[in-house]
Amino acid sequence: MIITMKKLAPQEEIDRMVQSIELKGLHVTMISGTDYNVFGVVGDTTILDDRKLSASPYVDNVQRVSAPYKLANRVFHPADTVVDVSGVKVGGSEPIVVMGGPCSIESESHTDEMARLVGEAGGRIFRGGAYKPRTSPYAFQGLGSEGIRYMAVAGKKYGLPIVSELMSIDKLDEFVENVDLIQIGARNMQNFDLLKEVGKTKKPVLLKRGLANTIEEWLMSAEYIMAGGNENVILCERGIRTFEKYTRNTLDLSVVPIVKQRSHLPIVIDPSHATGDRKLVEAMSLAAIAAGADGLIIETHCDPPHALSDGAQCLYPSQFAFLIEKGREIARVVGRDL
Amino acid sequence: MIITMKKLAPQEEIDRMVQSIELKGLHVTMISGTDYNVFGVVGDTTILDDRKLSASPYVDNVQRVSAPYKLANRVFHPADTVVDVSGVKVGGSEPIVVMGGPCSIESESHTDEMARLVGEAGGRIFRGGAYKPRTSPYAFQGLGSEGIRYMAVAGKKYGLPIVSELMSIDKLDEFVENVDLIQIGARNMQNFDLLKEVGKTKKPVLLKRGLANTIEEWLMSAEYIMAGGNENVILCERGIRTFEKYTRNTLDLSVVPIVKQRSHLPIVIDPSHATGDRKLVEAMSLAAIAAGADGLIIETHCDPPHALSDGAQCLYPSQFAFLIEKGREIARVVGRDL
Amino acid sequence: MIITMKKLAPQEEIDRMVQSIELKGLHVTMISGTDYNVFGVVGDTTILDDRKLSASPYVDNVQRVSAPYKLANRVFHPADTVVDVSGVKVGGSEPIVVMGGPCSIESESHTDEMARLVGEAGGRIFRGGAYKPRTSPYAFQGLGSEGIRYMAVAGKKYGLPIVSELMSIDKLDEFVENVDLIQIGARNMQNFDLLKEVGKTKKPVLLKRGLANTIEEWLMSAEYIMAGGNENVILCERGIRTFEKYTRNTLDLSVVPIVKQRSHLPIVIDPSHATGDRKLVEAMSLAAIAAGADGLIIETHCDPPHALSDGAQCLYPSQFAFLIEKGREIARVVGRDL
Amino acid sequence: MIITMKKLAPQEEIDRMVQSIELKGLHVTMISGTDYNVFGVVGDTTILDDRKLSASPYVDNVQRVSAPYKLANRVFHPADTVVDVSGVKVGGSEPIVVMGGPCSIESESHTDEMARLVGEAGGRIFRGGAYKPRTSPYAFQGLGSEGIRYMAVAGKKYGLPIVSELMSIDKLDEFVENVDLIQIGARNMQNFDLLKEVGKTKKPVLLKRGLANTIEEWLMSAEYIMAGGNENVILCERGIRTFEKYTRNTLDLSVVPIVKQRSHLPIVIDPSHATGDRKLVEAMSLAAIAAGADGLIIETHCDPPHALSDGAQCLYPSQFAFLIEKGREIARVVGRDL
CATH class of the missing domain: 3.20.20.70 (Aldolase class I)
Known part of the structure; x- marks a missing residue:
């Protein structure tokens, strides 16, 4: 999951968001953009709610890299279900x-x-x-x-x-x-x-x-x-x-x-x-x-x-x-x- | 409601359809098209099911002139509901x-x-x-x-x-x-x-x-x-x-x-x-x-x-x-x- | 083509519309609706402009029965083009x-x-x-x-x-x-x-x-x-x-x-x-x-x-x-x- | 811009893609996903073609963080155009x-x-x-x-x-x-x-x-x-x-x-x-x-x-x-x- 925060986001808001995600057992990596602060979230992101993350006025957008479904996902269940x-x-x-x-x-x-x-x-x-x-x-x-x-x-x-x-x-x-x-x-x-x-x-x-x-x-x-x-x-x-x-x-x-x-x-x-x-x-x-x-x-x-x-x-x-x-x-x- | 039947529709099929509609108390008027047989249905057409009428292989299409809703229709209830x-x-x-x-x-x-x-x-x-x-x-x-x-x-x-x-x-x-x-x-x-x-x-x-x-x-x-x-x-x-x-x-x-x-x-x-x-x-x-x-x-x-x-x-x-x-x-x- | 006019349309407006269509060589049949005046137009309706017909404040809607294309229409050219x-x-x-x-x-x-x-x-x-x-x-x-x-x-x-x-x-x-x-x-x-x-x-x-x-x-x-x-x-x-x-x-x-x-x-x-x-x-x-x-x-x-x-x-x-x-x-x- | 590559992407394919982007003057940061390799691209990404990047069989998807337009973008021209x-x-x-x-x-x-x-x-x-x-x-x-x-x-x-x-x-x-x-x-x-x-x-x-x-x-x-x-x-x-x-x-x-x-x-x-x-x-x-x-x-x-x-x-x-x-x-x- 990729979270893009506005450039003007105060450091304490950034820290708060990172902590709230890490508390759920996920890892956050920062990529410092020129016009935005972009973060990558690694781990089981199906437990995160993208609309909730978007609620901060400092968050520009949230994009999923992996699918939000798990049990129906072939990545985790390679064999065909009959x-x-x-x-x-x-x-x-x-x-x-x-x-x-x-x-x-x-x-x-x-x-x-x-x-x-x-x-x-x-x-x-x-x-x-x-x-x-x-x-x-x-x-x-x-x-x-x-x-x-x-x-x-x-x-x-x-x-x-x-x-x-x-x-x-x-x-x-x-x-x-x-x-x-x-x-x-x-x-x-x-x-x-x-x-x-x-x-x-x-x-x-x-x-x-x-x-x-x-x-x-x-x-x-x-x-x-x-x-x-x-x-x-x-x-x-x-x-x-x-x-x-x-x-x-x-x-x-x-x-x-x-x-x-x-x-x-x-x-x-x-x-x-x-x-x-x-x-x-x-x-x-x-x-x-x-x-x-x-x-x-x-x-x-x-x-x-x-x-x-x-x-x-x-x-x-x-x-x-x-x-x-x-x-x-x-x-x-x-x-x-x- | 306008019902368009194919030109090649046999007369008995046409008669059957007209009768089935008239039995419900509606009136059917024919307009003889050059390439189609077109009928107009007059009366309370909300009781007709357009998809059912379309089922005949001789019917080309069915179009409603008046709305299929009655109680919600301003035509029949001119005053605003509060x-x-x-x-x-x-x-x-x-x-x-x-x-x-x-x-x-x-x-x-x-x-x-x-x-x-x-x-x-x-x-x-x-x-x-x-x-x-x-x-x-x-x-x-x-x-x-x-x-x-x-x-x-x-x-x-x-x-x-x-x-x-x-x-x-x-x-x-x-x-x-x-x-x-x-x-x-x-x-x-x-x-x-x-x-x-x-x-x-x-x-x-x-x-x-x-x-x-x-x-x-x-x-x-x-x-x-x-x-x-x-x-x-x-x-x-x-x-x-x-x-x-x-x-x-x-x-x-x-x-x-x-x-x-x-x-x-x-x-x-x-x-x-x-x-x-x-x-x-x-x-x-x-x-x-x-x-x-x-x-x-x-x-x-x-x-x-x-x-x-x-x-x-x-x-x-x-x-x-x-x-x-x-x-x-x-x-x-x-x-x-x- | 089916033209639906409002019930309150004055007779002279109805006559004017019927005449304008008949002048183009098409025939108009009336079906007297309970809530609307509905007309069927028979002939080569590809020459009529539905949006122009809809322009009258007395016209409720205009629906085509036959397609607006002629040269591309299989009805008039049954054999496949190769x-x-x-x-x-x-x-x-x-x-x-x-x-x-x-x-x-x-x-x-x-x-x-x-x-x-x-x-x-x-x-x-x-x-x-x-x-x-x-x-x-x-x-x-x-x-x-x-x-x-x-x-x-x-x-x-x-x-x-x-x-x-x-x-x-x-x-x-x-x-x-x-x-x-x-x-x-x-x-x-x-x-x-x-x-x-x-x-x-x-x-x-x-x-x-x-x-x-x-x-x-x-x-x-x-x-x-x-x-x-x-x-x-x-x-x-x-x-x-x-x-x-x-x-x-x-x-x-x-x-x-x-x-x-x-x-x-x-x-x-x-x-x-x-x-x-x-x-x-x-x-x-x-x-x-x-x-x-x-x-x-x-x-x-x-x-x-x-x-x-x-x-x-x-x-x-x-x-x-x-x-x-x-x-x-x-x-x-x-x-x-x- | 965020590029997601499949987990099984060979290192040489990854290197090739990173180099091709860096040659254009942009910077690439890696975020190592559990199921994917995710990269962040920083700089003027309007010069990159997302569909071209997606062409590699090792790329899963490409998502833009900033808009692909520049001259029309308020970020770079804050004042209203009259x-x-x-x-x-x-x-x-x-x-x-x-x-x-x-x-x-x-x-x-x-x-x-x-x-x-x-x-x-x-x-x-x-x-x-x-x-x-x-x-x-x-x-x-x-x-x-x-x-x-x-x-x-x-x-x-x-x-x-x-x-x-x-x-x-x-x-x-x-x-x-x-x-x-x-x-x-x-x-x-x-x-x-x-x-x-x-x-x-x-x-x-x-x-x-x-x-x-x-x-x-x-x-x-x-x-x-x-x-x-x-x-x-x-x-x-x-x-x-x-x-x-x-x-x-x-x-x-x-x-x-x-x-x-x-x-x-x-x-x-x-x-x-x-x-x-x-x-x-x-x-x-x-x-x-x-x-x-x-x-x-x-x-x-x-x-x-x-x-x-x-x-x-x-x-x-x-x-x-x-x-x-x-x-x-x-x-x-x-x-x-x-």
């Missing part, structure tokens, strides 16, 4: 995992049909929304517990672990009992109370990147979960918010090699929410695999125009199956199974 | 309200001192964080209930209603009992479960705009609270995320006249979090008042360099007092008291 | 073209060596910067004409057409004579005078997307060139500006399927400038091919750490060659040669 | 200058009328577009030289210096002769050839911030002009591009205090282009004055609905006059005349 989702392994050199299913769970028979179709096509985890984060209070909010129950039944029947979004702490027990992979949605990526609670379980967590969150903040949210004792975190990119209007969000595929370099956690791509448009999903899915992703999570529906939510981005089942076939060929080129 | 925060009125032609206090509540004596300083300077609501949303799990997380208690005591002593951030539903009772104005933070602007719960109370709510949320989404979140029966919503802008690096966020002051035109709800500006830099707070506060804001929420601390969080953006008490004086003069020019 | 760059064909079902070379041209011998290496590795167009857009006036500004000469000599020797960036109209003759593919850089994407001038030539143009430009604005800039009579436009995505800090820019790969759907022009990806980091280039290149790109433009240098500019994003020649090999395998999966 | 625009002084403690006029120059009589109205209302510089940067090749492109002539005549008649946008080097002589303040538009902020050419004149320059450019890049573009010998640069903020859709751009008013702190150059605000909506212009103008701006540039038109361009954001003359009156009162509160 997360076991009720038997389906995600990450490392394991086969690429495709998760599929409808945006919203709609009925028991529909859920059964969708799980069957996903499994037949080669999907290995069944996704579906029972509690739905909707921008409008007047939109369909999901079937809730009933939806979770339909998913759990269908998942067992077809041998597919299930993933669904948890929005609120008071449903945590229900999810721990019935869901194999707990999704934390983009809007809750910095709902720190929720992160802390899932961190106390051992359940695998699919942590979506927030719409306007940096990769560093995303890894810090993973760190929250891991700091609680739960290291089973899978990261999921689902597009970020930009000025572009032809897509719902902008899919940032560069996260794949970046996450692989900076972290040991698995990384999965969600091209459905990222693009918001089924016509773009196949191209972005193949691109994600070529880039080295550990998995995909894709919306598919047997009748997209009549889906209860987000039908515009749902693949028809035949498109879903075709995508997996094509994806398998791309996977082979980059040395992975699917 | 929110009464335990006696302090915010909005309409009421005097501009300055809310002040430290980022984090630190101790009982410090809280008492800060409340006294805020009141003496002309602040009318006392702010402070007891539950803190921190990016790092290793940073100070706030005093919790203890902090709320210190605030409640100090607020009563100096006659200042208090505002503090609620992060989790399980603390709602504590807030309803002890806090005068419940803050929903930027990271929770789309924590819909939380919005629904505060919507069931009658407590005034300070709803911060999310870092990457449009004004429309912000008003939709207000709509969530109001749809539950709680119309006491005050909007608060605290900066949005952009590419600029010299400020923590970019303060979007144009929200002031926009919110005034589109909604009847009061609008308050938080220049401390928006800029992240105390050297910018005075200029942005005066600008906010000149733009027509109904209030300000400002961080102030008796010893910013030793504040437990966000000291870099805290004003010294003398700066806070000076700002109120200057702000009062600007307020007069735009026809308001302060 | 651009012939001095014998190397780009677009349609032609083999994917890899363009390679250093960021800056440095010396005659170095240019010769780089062209040889690019050709040997399978690159088919030689890239290099002679006139350099640099953020700092104190940074190396390129060799200018001398650099163009070196490139032209080396390109001929190794049978590679050359591409280089044109920054100013006064160098246009030099480029028309010596360069096979004229690059318009991201910073000049809306330098309309420059676009008009290259539009008067028949030279192929590589039009980079501006850092903060929408796909629609990009296609409008292509339209500028095409409206002048030059239809040899190749689009090039090189990353957009977002809040993310771990990459120089955010590569928006979704442009590949979007451009293919909306336009008939070829689309090429520049992963070097998009990421700014050589460690990310291979993954993003393979992803671009999987997504369906018609080509890649990649920086490579025989000694990146001593490159005169942008060494951090340059591939070593062996990396460049390896990338082409891998890329060829991916290309085959998506049905293309390389 | 730019004299043919007698009208802008900056320092001079009265706030309001520039007004139509978006596009339309005819001789209209120009005369507009200049008269601007002068009568208290505007002190007359603005107008003769060469127009339009997104669409099919939109009105301006009257060109004829428009400049109309402006020059009207400006002289009413004693108002004139400001207009220069888009291309080949019109520079025309502008030097006829225009008092040369505007460099947002789209050309990084048209470095154009910046260099205006840098060779002594004409005052109004440098608009690019739509997606950081304040640092903006000051670097000012540096380009100043490095050529022309120190008469006025900065102009006109909104940046964000995800928000209710405004054309997002006006970033925090630039006012930031520019005042980091630079000595005057700063002017353009609320018309920033918001794109006349209903927001007054509020944003008053806010800009309250924030400390040195001037405003505002579009006004005697008949906005029939303006040839951008009528939606043009004020009616009475609104323009009212704004100046109100602005004068705000100016007084912040200690300035207008």
Whole structure:
């Protein structure tokens, strides 16, 4: 960490700052600038709060050299983490995992049909929304517990672990009992109370990147979960918010090699929410695999125009199956199974 | 609402869509385009889900003409809403309200001192964080209930209603009992479960705009609270995320006249979090008042360099007092008291 | 095009607007809204200026249904455009073209060596910067004409057409004579005078997307060139500006399927400038091919750490060659040669 | 400047980098990190190219402590620059200058009328577009030289210096002769050839911030002009591009205090282009004055609905006059005349 103090900082202020840092077991080296006083801090700087250091009127700025996350950092954990989702392994050199299913769970028979179709096509985890984060209070909010129950039944029947979004702490027990992979949605990526609670379980967590969150903040949210004792975190990119209007969000595929370099956690791509448009999903899915992703999570529906939510981005089942076939060929080129 | 269907859409698909909309009591008018089939939908379109309509492979796009919010919409409620925060009125032609206090509540004596300083300077609501949303799990997380208690005591002593951030539903009772104005933070602007719960109370709510949320989404979140029966919503802008690096966020002051035109709800500006830099707070506060804001929420601390969080953006008490004086003069020019 | 007028708009204002549009040969249909007067405009709306229509105080908003570009629009030109760059064909079902070379041209011998290496590795167009857009006036500004000469000599020797960036109209003759593919850089994407001038030539143009430009604005800039009579436009995505800090820019790969759907022009990806980091280039290149790109433009240098500019994003020649090999395998999966 | 090298960097690579920097007359200090080798560079680091230093595979990152601009930097030029625009002084403690006029120059009589109205209302510089940067090749492109002539005549008649946008080097002589303040538009902020050419004149320059450019890049573009010998640069903020859709751009008013702190150059605000909506212009103008701006540039038109361009954001003359009156009162509160 590099701290730059103003040239006019009185010596006693400088001494006070240096001492407060050294008291925490870190070392401070001075580099005497011509226009500034610059200090280097060596040691475990994750325990320092940069905004607190910046508070002194004599401090010009504070810059980190090493990342503020530790448990999620590949520097300290060189080996890939492989997360076991009720038997389906995600990450490392394991086969690429495709998760599929409808945006919203709609009925028991529909859920059964969708799980069957996903499994037949080669999907290995069944996704579906029972509690739905909707921008409008007047939109369909999901079937809730009933939806979770339909998913759990269908998942067992077809041998597919299930993933669904948890929005609120008071449903945590229900999810721990019935869901194999707990999704934390983009809007809750910095709902720190929720992160802390899932961190106390051992359940695998699919942590979506927030719409306007940096990769560093995303890894810090993973760190929250891991700091609680739960290291089973899978990261999921689902597009970020930009000025572009032809897509719902902008899919940032560069996260794949970046996450692989900076972290040991698995990384999965969600091209459905990222693009918001089924016509773009196949191209972005193949691109994600070529880039080295550990998995995909894709919306598919047997009748997209009549889906209860987000039908515009749902693949028809035949498109879903075709995508997996094509994806398998791309996977082979980059040395992975699917 | 305008729905554009592809030229090649079969007549039966067109009929089906038109019928499904008319069944909801809306009227559909056709405009026959040269390259598209364009339909206009007339009536209460807030009940339609644009993403669901877009799901048909024959639909090219769906555009709203009128806003998707109703209760928060000035069109249907021309008169300004004035929110009464335990006696302090915010909005309409009421005097501009300055809310002040430290980022984090630190101790009982410090809280008492800060409340006294805020009141003496002309602040009318006392702010402070007891539950803190921190990016790092290793940073100070706030005093919790203890902090709320210190605030409640100090607020009563100096006659200042208090505002503090609620992060989790399980603390709602504590807030309803002890806090005068419940803050929903930027990271929770789309924590819909939380919005629904505060919507069931009658407590005034300070709803911060999310870092990457449009004004429309912000008003939709207000709509969530109001749809539950709680119309006491005050909007608060605290900066949005952009590419600029010299400020923590970019303060979007144009929200002031926009919110005034589109909604009847009061609008308050938080220049401390928006800029992240105390050297910018005075200029942005005066600008906010000149733009027509109904209030300000400002961080102030008796010893910013030793504040437990966000000291870099805290004003010294003398700066806070000076700002109120200057702000009062600007307020007069735009026809308001302060 | 849909025009929404306020409910209180006087009839004479409505009539005036309708007439002014009909005078241009377009048809106007009215849809009587409950809260607004909404009109649909049918015909060639590219000749209407939406901002001019919005100028009336009685107009609430103006929304386009069809795109504002015509020559670049696939609706009116269903067949893929294939651009012939001095014998190397780009677009349609032609083999994917890899363009390679250093960021800056440095010396005659170095240019010769780089062209040889690019050709040997399978690159088919030689890239290099002679006139350099640099953020700092104190940074190396390129060799200018001398650099163009070196490139032209080396390109001929190794049978590679050359591409280089044109920054100013006064160098246009030099480029028309010596360069096979004229690059318009991201910073000049809306330098309309420059676009008009290259539009008067028949030279192929590589039009980079501006850092903060929408796909629609990009296609409008292509339209500028095409409206002048030059239809040899190749689009090039090189990353957009977002809040993310771990990459120089955010590569928006979704442009590949979007451009293919909306336009008939070829689309090429520049992963070097998009990421700014050589460690990310291979993954993003393979992803671009999987997504369906018609080509890649990649920086490579025989000694990146001593490159005169942008060494951090340059591939070593062996990396460049390896990338082409891998890329060829991916290309085959998506049905293309390389 | 702080350079972080990987722990595994061989000593000879480290030595080579240190030597190359010391050869330029700078000093290098080492801070031995636990996980990295960190170096501090002291001296005039504006001559170093950070991207070139990052090129070594052993360098992890490079961070600047001091700004990369020198001539525009207040550290080296503490006194405010006051730019004299043919007698009208802008900056320092001079009265706030309001520039007004139509978006596009339309005819001789209209120009005369507009200049008269601007002068009568208290505007002190007359603005107008003769060469127009339009997104669409099919939109009105301006009257060109004829428009400049109309402006020059009207400006002289009413004693108002004139400001207009220069888009291309080949019109520079025309502008030097006829225009008092040369505007460099947002789209050309990084048209470095154009910046260099205006840098060779002594004409005052109004440098608009690019739509997606950081304040640092903006000051670097000012540096380009100043490095050529022309120190008469006025900065102009006109909104940046964000995800928000209710405004054309997002006006970033925090630039006012930031520019005042980091630079000595005057700063002017353009609320018309920033918001794109006349209903927001007054509020944003008053806010800009309250924030400390040195001037405003505002579009006004005697008949906005029939303006040839951008009528939606043009004020009616009475609104323009009212704004100046109100602005004068705000100016007084912040200690300035207008």
